Amino acid sequence: MRTRSVHGGRHELGQNYLIHQPTIDRITALVAATDGAILEIGAGGGALTTALAGLGRDLTAIDIDERRVAALQRRHPAVRVELADALRHPLDAPVIAGNVPFHLTTPILRRLLQRPAWSDAVLLTQWEVARKRAGVGGGTLLTAQAAPWFAFALHGRVPARAFRPMPSVDGGILSITRRGSPLVPxxxxxxxxxxxxxxxxxxxxxxxxxxxxxxxxxxxxxxxxxxxxxxxxxxxxxxxxxxxxxxxxxxx
Known part of the structure; x- marks a missing residue:
């Protein structure tokens, strides 16, 4: 019986599973304040999936690890669980949420900001990325380039001990909202x-x-x-x- 994904183990996949209930509750509350179907990226062990499913909205959860996808399909038959890569998936739901693999934070954010269909995103990313994207301590090139069409906000720091295995850096909760009236055409x-x-x-x-x-x-x-x-x-x-x-x- 295979115990590793065809892509490798947890470290190769950048998997740091969220186990901190207050953080799960905070992300879920932020998503609850949005409207529409939800796409969860990097579902992993399913802790956030379970909480999001409790909102009673249409939910699709994707992950690149076929073992986790199979387990989530068994555990959540009412959730659409798909084997997919966030760097290739259409990201076409109104609301995007998830615990983003830390080593893929920047490419996923870059791709997300180019996709036209979603309205709100609530993401758990590396702390420094979340802080910089929200403009705390000064804006970045990526944030300035996206700012006429998107508003960024920071919703707290998540200690490394909130994950298993524990990463070397803290996380941060970042929300991104597409502006109803863009500042630039x-x-x-x-x-x-x-x-x-x-x-x-x-x-x-x-x-x-x-x-x-x-x-x-x-x-x-x-x-x-x-x-x-x-x-x-x-x-x-x-x-x-x-x-x-x-x-x-x-x-x-």
């Missing part, structure tokens, strides 16, 4: 993302110098653009709020 998304990328990677001390380089404009002209966007001349890209990025894009 969706048709301009690719161009906007390139602009933000250029600003984050350009040389210069402060936004006046950076914008002068990116926009190929004299420093006084860059300062006028920043004034219209409500951005301090000596601020850094990671300090800008979503509304300031949108205003800068529309005026630069």
């Amino acid at each position: 969706l048709a301009e998304r690719r161009a906007y993302e390139r602009f933000v990328g250029d600003v984050f990677t350009a040389r210069g001390r402060g936004m006046a110098a950076i914008l002068s380089t990116v926009g190929r404009m004299p420093r006084p002209a860059a300062r006028r653009v920043l004034d219209r966007a409500g951005v301090e001349h000596d601020s850094l890209p990671r300090e800008l709020a979503p509304t300031q990025w949108a205003a800068l894009w529309s005026t630069a």
Whole structure:
């Protein structure tokens, strides 16, 4: 009898199963505040699956480990349990939830933010990723590029001891909500993302110098653009709020 997945063991799969009931309750409460069918990614041992099933909504749970999928299918006959990879699945439910494999946090987030169908996501990720995506201590390139269409919020830190096996880092609960009224037209998304990328990677001390380089404009002209966007001349890209990025894009 095979005791390992065809993909390897728990470490190869990045599986750190959530065993902390207060965290399970917190994630479930956040999902309960949303509407629509739920897709759980990385269902693993099923602790969160059981709680989400209790909400009485249409629930699909996916996992890449065929052993866990078979066990969940037996335990939850009313839940649609599928063998699938979050990096390939359509991610097309209104609500996405899950304990994201820590080593795949960034690629899953990048893919999620490009998918058009979902409205709300509640994810348990690495603490540093959750903190940075929520803009605590300064925003990141990925967050700034997505901010006109998505709002990020941090809902607490989860200690490493809340998982089995215990990872080397803590987790964090991150929610992402698609904005009903985007700050930048969706048709301009690719161009906007390139602009933000250029600003984050350009040389210069402060936004006046950076914008002068990116926009190929004299420093006084860059300062006028920043004034219209409500951005301090000596601020850094990671300090800008979503509304300031949108205003800068529309005026630069």
